[in-house]
Amino acid sequence: MAIRFLIRVLAIMTLAYLMLPLIVIIGASLTTSEFLAFPPQGLTLRWYEVVVLDPTYVDSFVTSAILAMLATLVAVALAVPAALAIARHDFPGKAAFSSLLLSPLVLPHLVLGAALLQFGSSIGLVRNFSALLVGHVVIVTPFVLRTVLPLLSREQQTLEEASRDLGADAFTTFFLVTLPQIRSGIISGAIFAFITSFINVELSIFNTTASLNTIPVQLFNYVQYSVDPTIAAVSAATILAAVVAIIVLDLTVGLDFLSENE
Amino acid sequence: MAGADMTLLAIDDISKNFGKHQALCDISLAIESGEFVSLLGPSGCGKTTLLRLIAGFLRADRGTISIAGEDVTGLPPHRRPLNTVFQNYALFPHLTVADNVAYGPRRTGAGKAEASRRAQEALDLVGLGEFGDRYPRQMSGGQQQRVALARAIVNRPKLLLLDEPLSALDLQLRKRMQIELKQLQEKIGIAFVFVTHDQEEAMAMSDRIAVMNAGRIEQVGTGAEIYRRPATRFVAEFIGEASLLPVQRTGNGALTIVPAVEASGRSVAVLRPEHAQIFAGQADASTSCNLLSMEGHVETVASIGGVTNIYVRALGHLVHARRLGLVESGLREGQKVVLGIDPQNLHLLEGPQP
Numbered sequence: 001m002a003i004r005f006l007i008r009v010l011a012i013m014t015l016a017y018l019m020l021p022l023i024v025i026i027g028a029s030l031t032t033s034e035f036l037a038f039p040p041q042g043l044t045l046r047w048y049e050v051v052v053l054d055p056t057y058v059d060s061f062v063t064s065a066i067l068a069m070l071a072t073l074v075a076v077a078l079a080v081p082a083a084l085a086i087a088r089h090d091f092p093g094k095a096a097f098s099s100l101l102l103s104p105l106v107l108p109h110l111v112l113g114a115a116l117l118q119f120g121s122s123i124g125l126v127r128n129f130s131a132l133l134v135g136h137v138v139i140v141t142p143f144v145l146r147t148v149l150p151l152l153s154r155e156q157q158t159l160e161e162a163s164r165d166l167g168a169d170a171f172t173t174f175f176l177v178t179l180p181q182i183r184s185g186i187i188s189g190a191i192f193a194f195i196t197s198f199i200n201v202e203l204s205i206f207n208t209t210a211s212l213n214t215i216p217v218q219l220f221n222y223v224q225y226s227v228d229p230t231i232a233a234v235s236a237a238t239i240l241a242a243v244v245a246i247i248v249l250d251l252t253v254g255l256d257f258l259s260e261n262e
Numbered sequence: 263m264a265g266a267d268m269t270l271l272a273i274d275d276i277s278k279n280f281g282k283h284q285a286l287c288d289i290s291l292a293i294e295s296g297e298f299v300s301l302l303g304p305s306g307c308g309k310t311t312l313l314r315l316i317a318g319f320l321r322a323d324r325g326t327i328s329i330a331g332e333d334v335t336g337l338p339p340h341r342r343p344l345n346t347v348f349q350n351y352a353l354f355p356h357l358t359v360a361d362n363v364a365y366g367p368r369r370t371g372a373g374k375a376e377a378s379r380r381a382q383e384a385l386d387l388v389g390l391g392e393f394g395d396r397y398p399r400q401m402s403g404g405q406q407q408r409v410a411l412a413r414a415i416v417n418r419p420k421l422l423l424l425d426e427p428l429s430a431l432d433l434q435l436r437k438r439m440q441i442e443l444k445q446l447q448e449k450i451g452i453a454f455v456f457v458t459h460d461q462e463e464a465m466a467m468s469d470r471i472a473v474m475n476a477g478r479i480e481q482v483g484t485g486a487e488i489y490r491r492p493a494t495r496f497v498a499e500f501i502g503e504a505s506l507l508p509v510q511r512t513g514n515g516a517l518t519i520v521p522a523v524e525a526s527g528r529s530v531a532v533l534r535p536e537h538a539q540i541f542a543g544q545a546d547a548s549t550s551c552n553l554l555s556m557e558g559h560v561e562t563v564a565s566i567g568g569v570t571n572i573y574v575r576a577l578g579h580l581v582h583a584r585r586l587g588l589v590e591s592g593l594r595e596g597q598k599v600v601l602g603i604d605p606q607n608l609h610l611l612e613g614p615q616p
Contacts, residue, residue: 155350161319162352164339167369167417176365180356 022239029232036227047233057234059211060218067129067214068197071136072144075193076186078137079144084178087152102146104139109202112139117206131207132214136197143196144189151185191249195242269331270295270453271316271421276325278311285311287477289325293455295420298447300456300464303474304500309457312474313423316455318342330420340369344421350430351410353398359385359409360394366417384416385409387446404435411443415450422447424456428463440466461501465489473497489534491609498532498611505533505581509610517605519556522578527614537607538583540572540593541600553602556581560597576601 024038032042051057079101085091086098104112116135120126125134159181163173201216208217215238223231271293278286286308293299301309314320316327318339326335334342345366354362363381372380385391388408398406407427414422428436428443444467447454458464464471465485472482473496481493492498498506508520508528520528539553558576565571565588572583572593581601593599 155352158348158350158352159354161317161339162346162348162354162413163365163369164319165317165344165346166366166413167340168365169338169340172369177354 025232026236026239029229029236031229031232034228036229036232047229048237050230051233051237056213057215057218060213060215061237063129063212064198064214064216067132067136068194070133071140071197072190072193074133074137075141075144076190079141079148079189080182080186082141083145083148083152083182087149088157098145102142105142105146109139109200113203113206116203120207127207127209127212129212132204132212135203135207136200139200139203140193140197143192144186147185147189147192148182149185151182156181187249198238268294270297270329271455272326272328273312273316274326274328276312276315276322276327278308278315278320278322284477286315286322289477289479291472291479291482293421293453296451296453298444298454298456298467298469300458300468300471301474302458302461302464302471305459307474308477309459309474310425313346313425313455313457316421317344317346317423343419344423345414345417345419346423346425347410347414347427349425349427351398351406351427353406353409353413355398357397358394359390359396359398359401362398362409363394363413363416366413370417380416381412384412387415387450388412403431404439407431407439411446415446415452418450419452421453421455424454426457426459429458429460436463443467473500475500492532492611495530495611498609503535503582503584505535505538505579507531507533507579507581507608509608517554517608517610519554519577519579529613530611531608532611533581533603533608535571535582535584537603538574538581539602539604540574540583540585541602552604554605554608555603556601558599558601560593560595560599563593563595574599574601 027040028036028038029040029047030043030045031037031040032044032046033040082101086094091097113135116131116138117126120131120134125131156178159177160173163177164170168176199216200214201220204214204217205220208214213221215234219231219234269292271291273289273291276286276289277284289308289312291299301312303309311320315322318334318337318341322335326333328334329343332343353359354365357365360378360381363384364377367377367380368374382391382394385394388411390405390408390412393401393405393409398409401409407430410427428439431439440463456464456467468485470482470484471488473480473488475496481488481497483491488497488501492501492504495506498504507530508522508525509517509531510520510528512518517531519531541555556576558574558581560572561575561580562573563570564573568586570585570588572585574581574583583601
C-alpha cells in the first residue's frame with residue numbers, strides 16, 4: 001500500500017515537473033508587464049495581438065507547419081517501403097543500410113546541418129524551402145522507420161501470405177492487410193516526425209533567411225536580443241496548436257494505439 | 263495428362279537449397295483428387311518447405327509442380343488453385359470473422375452479398391454460423407482453428423494445404439479436431455496435403471503418408487503399409503516402435519538372428535513389439551512350431567496402464583515386447599526367458615544396413 005502511494009506521489013510530481021513550465025509560459029504570455037513575469041501581472045491578450053499582427057511571425061508559423069507536414073509525408077512515403085525491404089528481404093549490406101537510415105537519430109543535428117549546407121551549396125540547394133525540406137526529411141524519416149519496423153514481424157508476414165493464398169495480388173495485399181497492420185506505427189511515427197520537424201532549430205538555422213524562417217528559429221533569433229512576453233505568446237500559441245492537433249487526432253483515429261495493449 | 267489418371271497434384275523432381283543447406287532433394291509425389299495425404303517427418307525434414315513450394319511462397323531450384331494438369335511452377339500464390347490453413351491460423355486481426363472468411367470470395371470476383379452468403383455457408387459448415395460478428399481475438403484457439411478452416415475452404419479449392427494445423431491445440435481438442443477434420447474432408451471431397459510431425463495423427467487421418475527425412479521422401483504408402491513394411495531403417499524407427507535385429511540366412515534359406523557383436527554389414531529385420539512373444543522356458547517356446555527363439559533375460563518391465571512394455575536382453579540386443587493390460591505374475595526383472603518370433607512377422611530390410 002505504502003509503495004503504491006509513493007508511486008502515485010512520484011507520478012504526480014513527475015507530471016507536475018513536466019506541466020509547470022507550460023503553465024508558466026502560458027501565464028507569462030498574459031502579463032501586462034513589458035517583461036516576462038509569472039505569476040502574470042494583470043491579464044491581457046496584447047502580446048498575442050502583437051504576434052498575429054506581425055507578418056514575420058505568421059509567415060514563419062505557416063512555413064514551419066507546411067515544412068513539418070511535407071517532411072512527415074515524405075518520411076512516411078520513404079520509411080514504409082524501406083521498412084518493408086529491411087523486414088522482408090535479405091540483401092547485401094542490409095545491416096549497413098538500416099543503420100545508415102537510423103543514424104540521424106544519434107548524429108548531432110548541428111553537424112548534419114553543416115554537412116548538408118556544404119553539400120547543398122555544391123549543387124545549389126541552399127537557403128530555400130527545398131533545402132529545408134531535404135534536411136528535415138533526413139532527420140524525421142528514422143522516427144517512422146523505428147515505429148513501423150517492429151510491426152513487420154514474422155506473424156505479420158504470415159498474414160500477407162494468407163492474403164496471397166486467398167487470391168489477393170501483392171498490391172491488394174499491401175492495402176488490405178499490410179497497411180492496416182502497420183497503421184498505428186505510421187501514425188505514431190508521423191506524430192514524432194511532425195513534432196521533431198516543427199521544433200527543430202539546429203538544422204533549420206543553416207538554411208533560413210530573413211524572408212524564409214521557421215518559428216523556432218525566429219524565436220531563437222529573437223531571444224538573443226530581447227526577452228519580452230511576445231516570446232511567451234508565440235510559445236503558448238505553439239502549445240495550443242499541439243493540443244488541438246492531439247485532440248483532433250484522438251477524435252479521428254484514436255490514440256489508444258500509443259498504449260501497449262490493444 | 264489431366265483427368266484420365268485423376269492426378270490432381272504432381273510434384274516432379276523438386277529440389278530446393280537455402281544457401282548451402284539442402285532443404286529438399288529430388289522430391290516426386292503424385293496426389294489424387296479427394297485424397298488425404300500427410301507429409302510426416304521430424305522437424306527440419308523439409309515437409310513445411312515442400313508445402314510452401316506447393317503454395318507458391320517459395321520457388322524451387324529445380325523441378326516442376328502441376329495442379330490438375332496445369333504447370334504452376336512459375337505462378338505466384340494468388341494464382342494457384344489451392345488454399346492453405348496456416349499453423350497459427352493467420353486470421354486477419356483487423357477483420358471480423360465473417361470478413362475474414364469473405365476475404366477469399368471478394369478477391370476472386372464475388373460481389374459483397376454473394377461473398378457474405380458464401381462466408382456464412384462456410385461458417386455454418388464448421389459450426390460457427392453465429393460468430394460472424396466477432397473478432398478473431400475474441401475466440402478460443404479451437405474456434406480460431408475452425409475459422410481458418412472455413413476461410414480456406416470457402417473458395418472450394420480442389421486442394422487444401424494444412425501446415426500442422428492442430429499443433430497449437432491441447433490433446434483432447436486435437437483428438438476431436440482430427441475426427442472432425444477427416445469427416446469434413448470426406449464430406450466436401452477436397453484433397454488434403456497435411457503436414458505433421460505426429461505419426462499418430464498422420465496414421466489416424468490419412469489415406470496415404472509420405473515419410474520425409476533430411477529433405478527426401480523415404481516412403482509413400484498407407485499407414486498399414488509403412489508400419490508393416492517400412493522401406494528404410496529410418497521409417498522403421500520413426501513409425502511406431504521397433505527392434506531392429508541383424509539377420510542372416512542359413513544354407514536352407516531360413517533366417518537366424520545374429521548376435522550384436524557380429525551385427526555390422528548385415529541385413530536387418532524389423533520386429534514390432536506386439537510380435538515378440540515371451541516364454542518362461544525353452545520347452546514352452548518349442549511347442550509353437552517354426553518360431554525363431556532366443557534366450558535372454560528381462561531387463562525392464564514398464565507398465566503404462568493399457569499396455570506393458572517389456573525389454574528383453576538377448577544375444578546382446580535389447581528387444582522390445584509388448585503385452586496388453588497389466589503384466590501378470592511371472593515376469594520380473596532379471597528373469598531368464600525365451601523370446602519367440604514368428605518369421606512371418608519379421609520385415610526384412612535387405613542389404614548391409616548402417
